[in-house]
Amino acid sequence: MQENVEPPSAPTDQAPGDVEHEAAGSFASYTAGLGFALLLTLASFVVSQTHLLWAPGVTAGLIVLAIAQMGVHLVFFLHIGTGSDNTNNVLALAFGVLIVTLVISGSLWIMANLNANMLPASAIMEMQR
Amino acid sequence: MSAHAGTAELAGAIPTIPVTSARSGGGPAPVRIVVAYGFWIFLLSDIILFSALFAAYAVLSGQTAGGPSGHELFELRHVGIETLCLLFSSYTCGLGILSIEHRRLRSFYLSFALTFVLGATFLGLEVTEFAGMLTRGAGPSRSAFLSAFFSLVGLHGAHVSAGLLWMSFMVAQTVVKGPRDFVRRRLLCFSLFWHALDIIWVALLTLVYLMGAR
Numbered sequence: 001m002q003e004n005v006e007p008p009s010a011p012t013d014q015a016p017g018d019v020e021h022e023a024a025g026s027f028a029s030y031t032a033g034l035g036f037a038l039l040l041t042l043a044s045f046v047v048s049q050t051h052l053l054w055a056p057g058v059t060a061g062l063i064v065l066a067i068a069q070m071g072v073h074l075v076f077f078l079h080i081g082t083g084s085d086n087t088n089n090v091l092a093l094a095f096g097v098l099i100v101t102l103v104i105s106g107s108l109w110i111m112a113n114l115n116a117n118m119l120p121a122s123a124i125m126e127m128q129r
Numbered sequence: 130m131s132a133h134a135g136t137a138e139l140a141g142a143i144p145t146i147p148v149t150s151a152r153s154g155g156g157p158a159p160v161r162i163v164v165a166y167g168f169w170i171f172l173l174s175d176i177i178l179f180s181a182l183f184a185a186y187a188v189l190s191g192q193t194a195g196g197p198s199g200h201e202l203f204e205l206r207h208v209g210i211e212t213l214c215l216l217f218s219s220y221t222c223g224l225g226i227l228s229i230e231h232r233r234l235r236s237f238y239l240s241f242a243l244t245f246v247l248g249a250t251f252l253g254l255e256v257t258e259f260a261g262m263l264t265r266g267a268g269p270s271r272s273a274f275l276s277a278f279f280s281l282v283g284l285h286g287a288h289v290s291a292g293l294l295w296m297s298f299m300v301a302q303t304v305v306k307g308p309r310d311f312v313r314r315r316l317l318c319f320s321l322f323w324h325a326l327d328i329i330w331v332a333l334l335t336l337v338y339l340m341g342a343r
Contacts, residue, residue, distance in 0.1 A: 013158050013162050014162070015161055015317065016165050016166065017165060018162075027227060030224060030227070033220075034217075034220045041213075041216065041331075041334075044335060044339055045205065045339070048340070059340060062335050065335070066332060070328050070332070073328045073331065077219055077324040078324050078325070088166060089166065092166075093173065096176055096177060099177050100180040103177065103184050104187065107187070108184065
């Protein structure tokens with residue numbers, strides 16, 4: 001029994017979205033999140049509507065801004081952070097991100113390949129004769 | 130008595146497990162954490178559902194079949210207002226959760242009323258946009274691009290409608306039952322849902338509207 005006893009201050013889990021227990025800090029967190037999100041949204045609109053970025057890089061820029069804004073939402077609104085009490089939530093999120101990445105990038109990759117390797121419609125008609 | 134004897138028998142059969150040790154911080158997690166964690170897993174599965182539609186849209190976005198493209202259809206000013214509505218509603222929803230945790234009911238009702246109005250405005254703008262596209266003959270049956278567009282954006286809109294319905298139920302429940310533990314748990318789940326919808330909208334705004342309107 002002796003070696004199984006843990007210190008009483010072992011961290012408990014935190015529910016996703018749960019606000020930390022001091023009140024002022026969480027109000028500031030929501031407001032900071034709103035500010036960052038507004039800034040990033042504005043930046044996305046500016047990047048897409050002006051020639052601020054080199055034209056072929058606009059897509060990459062928009063993707064980076066969108067991922068940054070999702071991060072802001074996760075940290076400031078959903079309170080998914082890096083604390084030791086948050087490990088379960090972050091692991092679930094990481095698994096979700098893995099699946100989403102596989103679905104989206106896999107579909108794009110396969111369909112692009114398929115497009116490149118398909119016979120033109122006229123050639124298919126020729127073969128069916 | 131017999132139940133007690135059964136427990137003792139069971140404990141005798143498995144002698145190696147120390148029943149009383151506080152290995153994970155003292156027994157099962159509180160209900161609030163278990164409920165919110167389960168709901169978080171549901172939200173992630175919902176996001177995976179969206180990812181399939183995002184993939185379909187990304188593949189089909191160029192297939193306009195001679196019909197109108199996103200460049201001709203999307204009005205970015207309109208979309209910008211929608212984005213602001215949803216972002217501010219997410220913020221007021223968070224403030225509402227803060228208020229209910231501190232039992233400030235009046236500020237909770239105010240925050241959730243604002244959240245509802247902003248969410249309903251978003252939905253109204255989206256319905257207007259869809260109606261405008263339909264009258265221009267750009268319905269979901271016009272091209273593969275428009276089918277993918279309507280299913281993706283429509284599914285998000287359906288989620289927002291469900292959220293508005295859920296929000297009204299939760300406010301009614303708070304009025305009737307007060308800020309009890311289970312009411313606050315449900316409100317926490319609702320706020321997670323609402324914030325997740327905003328995250329999906331960020332992806333939607335970027336992939337569909339900002340990239341499509343260029």
